[in-house]
Amino acid sequence: MNPMNDKSEVKTKRKKPPKAEANRWVLRLYVAGQSPKALTAFANLKKICEEQLEGKYSIEVIDLLINPQLGNEDQILALPTLVRKLPVPVRKIIGDLSDTERVLVGLDLFHVD
Amino acid sequence: MKKAEQALSRATLQKSPTGIQGFDEITAGGLPAGRPTLVCGSAGCGKTLFGIEFLVRGATLYNEPGVFMSFEETNDELIKNVASLGFDLEDLIKHKKIALDHVHIERSEIEETGEYDLEGLFIRLGYAIDSIGAKRVVLDTIESLFAGLPNQLILRAELRRLFRWLKEKEVTAIITGERGEETLTRQGLEEYVSDCVIMLDHRVTEQTSTRRLRVIKYRGSLHGTNEYPFLIDETGFSVLPVTSLGLEHKVSNERISSGITELDKMLEGKGYYRGSTVLVSGTAGVGKTSLAAHFAEAACKRGERVLYFCFEESPSQLMRNMRSIGINLEPWVHKGLLQFHATRPTFYGLEMHLAVTHKAVNAYKPEIVIMDPINTFILGDTENEVKSMLMRIVDFLKGNQITALFTSLTSSESALESSDVGISSLIDTWLLLRDIELNGERNRGMYVLKSRGMANSNQIREFILTDTGVKLREVYAGANGVLTGSARIAQEAHENAGLLRQKQDIERKRRELERKRKVMEARVAALHAEFKSQESEALKNLEAEQEIIRLQKRNKMEMAANRKSVTEKRKTKKHTKP
CATH class of the missing domain: 3.40.50.300 (P-loop containing nucleotide triphosphate hydrolases)
Structure with missing residues (x-):
């Protein structure tokens, strides 16, 4: 039904192998189960990444309901939260990522347009 | 009747003892068990310590493990800070009696995009609670979330949900909050936590500071309403209300x-x-x-x-x-x-x-x-x-x-x-x-x-x-009032003098009397003498007069005799004649 379902066990979803380390984007999406917000967030993220970072990103989806201890590392409170692990500095974007413009600002991708 | 009483006691609020000296007496047993309590106060008044002691005492005295979720201090800082009060948090953490969780939110790192909730916090807290089977939870200071998360509407809704969730979890929770300008807490947390509110205060009057504690509200329980001074020393927190000690001292007849x-x-x-x-x-x-x-x-x-x-x-x-x-x-x-x-x-x-x-x-x-x-x-x-x-x-x-x-x-x-x-x-x-x-x-x-x-x-x-x-x-207590010191001595001397004078007076009077008696006696003697002399004179006169009378009588008799002899002679003559 949703794109996350088949990937949730793998937790890591790589569109394409990264071309260069410097240019690689490592994104982590924290969710709690298959909530509507989580699904929206994932769909929005995928769309943005496809448009902006085609071929040079990886998305890791972490379900805190399954692995609650994983939330501590990134100080997750709000869900869904998108964490940009790479490139540094770490950025956090909370919410269902429906505001594309703000997501781009948050990811520091605005200039790409 | 008994049944009703039993039902009543069953219905009354279960309490979770804090183990804080004196506090359990004020609140008749401690904090409401399974409910959240708000501890508010200004900076540096001891909110965090109250929370920590609640957990430490719970873990050591009442076998109730606890979770401390800190939004301000990191775990290391916290452990160091409370070590000065004699709490060994590391040991308790090792024995799974206490879990520390530091929640860090950095406003600058966060971008808000659309709908979200705080499920992450719930999961995290829930995980911590479940990992040690916690019965007690402290959230210190949850208001920091307001600084980290811009969307207040979501935040408030989530906080409401959090407190309800804590109740469902049946943990006894302490939520600390900074004191606000007009409200008890800056963000009005008292709106959400309505079972028990405790206010801590740290006032400086005349350059000396005193800490005070007051139970503002405690639903379903009696509690002391006064402001109780409390102290924080190397053995932790202690509130010492007068009432806690009652009046049941043992007495001695010694x-x-x-x-x-x-x-x-x-x-x-x-x-x-x-x-x-x-x-x-x-x-x-x-x-x-x-x-x-x-x-x-x-x-x-x-x-x-x-x-x-x-x-x-x-x-x-x-x-x-x-x-x-x-x-x-x-x-x-x-x-x-x-x-x-x-x-x-x-x-x-x-x-x-x-x-x-x-x-x-x-x-x-x-x-x-x-x-x-x-x-x-x-x-x-x-x-x-x-x-x-x-x-x-x-x-x-x-x-x-x-x-x-x-x-x-x-x-x-x-x-x-x-x-x-x-x-x-x-x-x-x-x-x-x-x-x-x-x-x-x-x-x-x-x-x-x-x-x-x-x-x-x-x-x-x-x-x-x-x-x-x-x-x-x-002291001298006389007609002139109470006298002390030299006044007492003077008064005593004065009295002594008076006494002496009186004595002398009596003596004098006695002598006077004596003298009078003597005068009288002398007078009597004189009169006596006079009388005697007069008497003797009179007697002499009398004798003299009597002598005169006698003499006269004798003269008369002699005269008469003389005359009689003449007449007798005459008579004899007459008699002889016849």
């Missing part, structure tokens, strides 16, 4: 000497009761400290331990001064029977004084405690606080069967019977020293204002400081 024989005589000849509280009040320089020193010396001689708190003099000064009236305290200090604690009342706040008193008494375990004087505390704090502090000290000492002697300086303007600090009702034996000014001289008088449980003397005694200690003299 009597102990006041150190002054005449004073003992005024108290049924036996002195004070052991474990009672004695107040010596009076104006400046009437000898309060001397009385205290006497008491201390007498106790040391009996082999009892004395703890002497002096708030005005240094121990060496006090000992020097007491030597001048023949009391040598120094040997007792060397023997370890007498210990001095000298601090300025303004050195720290009341709470610290209380703490220091407690600690010193617990460490030294004295039979007698002397505080000289108690009312200097007023300098730094308001009367009510001093009163409640002294009450707590009195209760504490009584509870430990310690005889206490307080001195109190009364200002000359106020009524002597009103002790400044209003603790008279707590006092068992009250000695009042007063100066009596008369004829350009100032003397000391003493009387027993009250002494519970004994037939004390009602006499005012003159109180004299000699080089062999305090002496009590009976």
Whole structure:
């Protein structure tokens, strides 16, 4: 039904192998189960990444309901939260990522347009 | 009926004891079990410590593990900070008694895009709770979320959900909050946590700070409503409400000497009761400290331990001064029977004084405690606080069967019977020293204002400081009122003179009488003599007259005889004739 379902066990979803380390984007999406917000967030993220970072990103989806201890590392409170692990500095974007413009600002991708 | 009672007791609120000294007494058992409690107050008032102690005591005393979720301090900081209070968090964490979780939110790292909730926090907290089977939770200070997350609407809705969720989890939770301008907390958390609200306060009055605690609200339970001063020392938090101690001290019938024989005589000849509280009040320089020193010396001689708190003099000064009236305290200090604690009342706040008193008494375990004087505390704090502090000290000492002697300086303007600090009702034996000014001289008088449980003397005694200690003299109480000092001596001399004069008077009168008698007797003698001389004269005259009469008679007779012889002759003649 949703794109996350088949990937949730793998937790890591790589569109394409990264071309260069410097240019690689490592994104982590924290969710709690298959909530509507989580699904929206994932769909929005995928769309943005496809448009902006085609071929040079990886998305890791972490379900805190399954692995609650994983939330501590990134100080997750709000869900869904998108964490940009790479490139540094770490950025956090909370919410269902429906505001594309703000997501781009948050990811520091605005200039790409 | 019994069933109803049972049902009632079942229906009453379950409580979770905090283990904080005194707090469980105010709240009749602790915090509401399974419900969140809001602890609010300004910065530095001890909110975090309250929370930590709640968890540590829960883990160590009541076997209830706890989770501490900190939004401000990191775990390491927290462990270090509370180590100074004697809490070994690391050990408790190792034994899975306590879990620390530091939640860090950095506003600059966060971008908000659309809908979200705080499920992450819930999951995290839930995970921590489940990992150690926690019964207690502290969230310190959840308001930090407001700084980290911009969307207040979501935040508030989520907080409401969080507190409900905590209730469902049946954990006893403490949520701390900064005090706001007009509200109890800056973000109005009291809206969400409505079962129990506790306010901590840290006020500075006259440059001395006092911490206070107040239970603002406690649904479904009775609680003390006062502001209770509390203290934080190396053993943690302690609230010492007067009521917590009740009035169930054991009493002793043993009597102990006041150190002054005449004073003992005024108290049924036996002195004070052991474990009672004695107040010596009076104006400046009437000898309060001397009385205290006497008491201390007498106790040391009996082999009892004395703890002497002096708030005005240094121990060496006090000992020097007491030597001048023949009391040598120094040997007792060397023997370890007498210990001095000298601090300025303004050195720290009341709470610290209380703490220091407690600690010193617990460490030294004295039979007698002397505080000289108690009312200097007023300098730094308001009367009510001093009163409640002294009450707590009195209760504490009584509870430990310690005889206490307080001195109190009364200002000359106020009524002597009103002790400044209003603790008279707590006092068992009250000695009042007063100066009596008369004829350009100032003397000391003493009387027993009250002494519970004994037939004390009602006499005012003159109180004299000699080089062999305090002496009590009976004062002159006569028609001209009470006289002391040289006025008493003068009056006595005056009376003696009067007596002498009276004696002389009587003597004089007696002599006068004697003289009068003599005069009278002389007069009588004179009259007698006169009478005698007159009498003899009269008798002589009489004799003379009688002699004359006799002579006349004789003459007459002679004459008659002469005449008769003539006539007889004539008669005979006649007779012979016939």
